[in-house]
């Protein structure tokens with residue numbers, strides 16, 4: 001099953017203080033079977049992200065929100081073999097040098113034919129972009145979208161970040177540093193929903 005919505009609260013050292021929503025489905029989709037909710041609290045968010053560059057970009061996004069106290073948003077994909085799924089990640093400052101990360105499902109469509117199933121393997125030959133799911137085969141330079149990949153999705157992949165996602169991630173960080181207005185995915189109703197869920201879980 002794919003998640004619809006996931007919340008996490010991290011501190012300035014990226015420690016997970018609280019997770020909510022469909023965290024477990026989220027963890028499983030991100031090839032982190034050891035990262036189920038019960039086991040992750042007070043561990044580092046970064047320890048659960050595959051791929052060095054992905055970790056660096058996420059750290060830079062969260063760090064920028066903490067530093068500027070301004071929100072940041074970025075779209076990404078987290079597909080299953082059957083379904084393409086587009087998510088919006090919102091990172092929002094909270095008091096006491098904490099940040100709230102919210103992953104919202106925005107859109108989904110079927111792959112036809114379905115993709116081959118894949119597993120994470122740091123030694124794999126083929127690479128998958130952590131943000132958009134595009135595939136780079138072997139040592140080629142080209143990235144192929146899963147929307148166009150048909151039955152050619154590799155069974156084993158390692159994770160990196162493709163050029164256009166690197167540019168997009170760098171740009172959202174720069175926009176926040178510059179103070180450009182970011183409209184919030186979270187309205188007040190949603191925030192109070194999050195707080196209630198958190199209070200309930202404590």
Ligand SMILES: [Zn+2]
Nearest residue numbers: 129132162165
């Ligand atoms: Zn990408």
